[in-house]
Amino acid sequence: MRTLKFLLQKEFRQIFRNKSLLPLLFVVPIVQLLVLPLAADYEVKNINIAIVDHDHSSYSQKLVSKIGASGYFKLTDYTSGFNEAFRQIESDQADLILEIPHGFERNLIRENEQKLFLAVNAINGVKANLGGSYINRIIADYNSEVRLEWVQFPKFSPIPTIEITTSNWFNPSMNYRFYMVPGILALLVTMIGAYMCALNIVKEKEVGTIEQINVTPVKKHQFILGKLIPFWVIGMIVFSIGLFGIGWLIYGIVPIGSLLLLYAYLAIYLIAVLGLGLLISTYSETQQQAMSVAFFFMMIFILMSGLFTSIDSMPQWAYTITKISPITYFIEVMRMIVLKGSGFANIQYHFLIMIGFAVFLNGWAILNYKKTR
Incomplete structure (x- = not known):
């Protein structure tokens, strides 16, 4: 224990003396947590729409006004020629074209039906799908309003309808x-654990001090604990700042579930990701190699962890990969505890899996770490 104490003192002094490392550990994650949730928003608004109105009737004007008042669309062009509107799409100034044909009002009143033409720029599939869904819903609501205007209540026989209350x-x-802040916070803690732990140990290789440590009476487990514990503590501190300082004070996110349960899972998770960083360092000789390997894993974690997209919609092979990624389970647990208030009975399976990750990654790293004495 005395040897471990001196090693920890040495590590903490090295970390806090490194003026370039401190901003990476504390300032950068806070800034990222402030900015990323504002940008990572799938609620698409300000969709540019060009409207081609061949009718110029009161009914077409009401439809145009309803689209503009929805808050989802921005009218970029209002014209009577389709070719002009299509040039808006070609120049990326419009995402949708709604064409209102001649006789829109007349046919709607006399024949009780009328067709509209909708052209969607599908380069951005997500924006196209949402934009098409929004406009279809607005037209459906407009159609219902028009039909209600025509109803003659004394002669009207009510048709049974189903009302949905959400x-x-x-x-x-x-x-x-x-939804995004807990997931992004989990990702930032992962980056601190995996990146910084790997780079810290590889730096010892580059400057040659690890060779001096290898020939000392310091045991292998003492050296590894001396490297892991400081970043475990820093990970806890950064998580607390992000959860309370940013999540609660800035975004108003109050965890519903047990904080003790959340921190218990975080403690095991940090051991697992620190084991991953330690494992990367055992295979890397330079910091550049360690950063490249860590970046490879972080890209997989970001895109295939359920942070931005649901893993249930992924193909089977991708779904399998997500299930062998530790951050997938931590993001899920974060959202379950913080937003749903889940208890231990709901996440006991996640605890067992994360313990397995911690034992496997650290065990592999310890076996792969070579010490001369």
Whole structure:
């Protein structure tokens, strides 16, 4: 224990003396957590739409006004020629074209039906799907309003309808930041654990001090614990700053579940990702190699962890990869505890899996670490 104490003192002094490392550990994650949730928002607004109105009737004007008042669309062009509107799409100034034909009002009143033409720029598939869905819903609502105007109530025989009342659980305000902040915080903690731990040990190789340590009476487990514990503590501190300093004070996210349970899972998770960083360092001889390998894993973690897209919609091979990624489980646990208030019974399976990750990654790293004495 005395040897470990001196090693920890040495590590903490090295970390806090490194003026370039401290901003990477504390300032950069805070800035990222402030900025990323504002940009990572799948609620598409300000969709550019060009409207081709061949009718110029009161009914077509009401439809155009309803589209503009929805808050989702920005009218970029209002013309009577389709070719002019199509040039808006070609120059990326419009995402959709809605064409209202001649006789729109007349046919709607006399024949009780009318067709509209909708052209969607599908280069951005997500924006195209959402934009098409929004405009279809607006047209459907407009159609219902028009039919209600025509109803003659004394002669009207009510048709049975089904009314749906929605209740939004766990995120009643439908604020997308409540969903993204826990996931981004989990990713930032992962980066600190995997990146910094790997680079710290590889730096010892580059400057040659690890050879001096290898010939000392310091045991292998003492050296490894001396490297892991400081970043475990820093990971806890950064997580606390992100959860309370940013999540609670800035975004108003109050964890519903048990904080003790959340920190217990975080403690095991940090051991697992620090084991990954340690494993990377055993295979790397330079910091550049360690950064390249860590970046490879982080890209997989970011894109295939369920942070931005649902893993249930992935193909089977991709779904399998996500299930062997530790951050997938941590993001899920973060959202379950913080937003849903899940208890231990709901995440006991996640605890067992993360313990398995911690034992496997650290065990592999320890076996692969070579010490001369």
